[in-house]
Amino acid sequence: MFNTLKKKLFGDNSESKAVAKSRLHFVLVQDRTGLTNEEMAGFREEMVKVIEKYFVIDKEGFDIKYHRLADTTTLLINSPVIVRRAGSFGSHSTSRNVDEPEGAAASNI
Amino acid sequence: MNTRSNGTGGKKDLGEVIVITSGKGGVGKTTTTASLGAALALRGQRTLVVDADIGLRNLDVILGLENRIVFNLVDVAKKICKPSQAIIKSKKSNNLFLLPASQTDDKDVIDEAEVRYVLDQFRREFHYILVDSPAGIEQGFRNACAGADSAIVVTTPEVSAIRDADRVVGLLSSKGIEARLIINRIDFDMVRRGDMLSVRDVQDILGVEILGVIERDEQIIVAANCGEPVTYNPKSKAGQAFTRIAGRVCGESIPIPDLSGGSLWGRITRKLGVST
Numbered sequence: 001m002f003n004t005l006k007k008k009l010f011g012d013n014s015e016s017k018a019v020a021k022s023r024l025h026f027v028l029v030q031d032r033t034g035l036t037n038e039e040m041a042g043f044r045e046e047m048v049k050v051i052e053k054y055f056v057i058d059k060e061g062f063d064i065k066y067h068r069l070a071d072t073t074t075l076l077i078n079s080p081v082i083v084r085r086a087g088s089f090g091s092h093s094t095s096r097n098v099d100e101p102e103g104a105a106a107s108n109i
Numbered sequence: 110m111n112t113r114s115n116g117t118g119g120k121k122d123l124g125e126v127i128v129i130t131s132g133k134g135g136v137g138k139t140t141t142t143a144s145l146g147a148a149l150a151l152r153g154q155r156t157l158v159v160d161a162d163i164g165l166r167n168l169d170v171i172l173g174l175e176n177r178i179v180f181n182l183v184d185v186a187k188k189i190c191k192p193s194q195a196i197i198k199s200k201k202s203n204n205l206f207l208l209p210a211s212q213t214d215d216k217d218v219i220d221e222a223e224v225r226y227v228l229d230q231f232r233r234e235f236h237y238i239l240v241d242s243p244a245g246i247e248q249g250f251r252n253a254c255a256g257a258d259s260a261i262v263v264t265t266p267e268v269s270a271i272r273d274a275d276r277v278v279g280l281l282s283s284k285g286i287e288a289r290l291i292i293n294r295i296d297f298d299m300v301r302r303g304d305m306l307s308v309r310d311v312q313d314i315l316g317v318e319i320l321g322v323i324e325r326d327e328q329i330i331v332a333a334n335c336g337e338p339v340t341y342n343p344k345s346k347a348g349q350a351f352t353r354i355a356g357r358v359c360g361e362s363i364p365i366p367d368l369s370g371g372s373l374w375g376r377i378t379r380k381l382g383v384s385t
Contacts (some may be wrong), residue, residue, distance in 0.1 A: 013311060013324030015302060015304050016303070016304045017300075017303045017304060017305060017306055017310070018269075018303070020306055021306065021310060021314070021347065023268055024268050024271055024314055025314070027268070027272055028272065028275050028314065031272065031275060032275070032279070067316060069375050081177075
């Protein structure tokens with residue numbers, strides 16, 4: 001009862017707007033990057049593989065975003081890291097903040 | 110980027126050229142050009158609106174000047190007439206002028222250099238020159254952008270219009286033209302119901318500064334029927350929105366309602382911790 005009233009009074013984001021948002025997100029990624037669906041899926045899969053080589057990650061939370069700033073488009077890869085893989089860094093000592101819960105990499109495309 | 114430093118008149122004497130574009134057709138470019146032009150003129154700014162939609166002109170009709178056209182943009186570009194012979198003063202304001210498009214030519218009858226030449230003929234006489242771009246991203250669009258100092262991208266809160274707007278913003282950016290966004294035909298009831306993207310949603314998706322928000326308003330149709338910009342109707346919400354947009358174009362800081370705390374009701378519910 002309260003929920004219906006709340007929905008009526010305040011609106012509900014789970015309606016068609018959410019569908020529009022996710023469709024736009026999908027189509028704009030394609031438009032901005034020039035990659036096909038298959039290429040995008042492939043890119044995502046390979047990125048996960050690369051990161052998994054060094055970290056145990058939460059695949060559910062893995063997310064690739066494309067942000068357009070003033071004059072560049074930025075690729076933001078957000079990958080929640082559960083734990084650093086033991087011994088995987090060996091001779092590499094470039095990475096420091098590996099114990100942080102979240103790792104993010106940004107690059108201009 | 111802009112050509113303001115030419116000649117000896119000094120930079121401040123040259124008007125600002127703003128292209129009004131969208132990618133998708135039918136989102137309100139021409140209405141925006143006419144209404145914003147009228148609003149700027151009401152503020153005392155000498156304003157020229159240019160119809161760059163060669164072959165499909167309509168700005169003359171929206172302004173009610175269709176029966177006064179003698180020469181047009183192509184005539185000025187080809188030096189068939191003097192620049193001053195082609196512009197038409199609006200019925201309601203001494204500050205608002207129209208440079209009509211040619212109705213019989215193709216879009217590629219003129220090129221970008223010719224458009225720049227035409228704009229340079231008027232920069233000294235006007236504070237603002239608004240160029241109404243045709244839909245699409247082909248030659249007509251490139252012509253309309255030639256010589257523009259900045260751009261206004263018009264969109265509606267719909268998937269197809271936003272997608273095209275994104276493409277156009279990218280193209281403008283590659284030309285070094287900064288774009289600001291007008292969200293047209295928003296229905297705040299639908300936004301509240303969750304059936305329409307909000308101003309904030311559109312801004313988040315496109316990442317472009319919002320210049321203004323225009324509510325869906327029947328008075329736009331009434332104004333178009335009569336050939337008078339909706340700006341002259343003080344009761345029209347759309348007309349009021351264009352007046353505010355003109356203020357922002359002139360550098361005034363006027364908040365965008367949906368981005369600055371929202372409605373009173375929205376603020377109360379947020380204060381009470383009711384999630385919306």
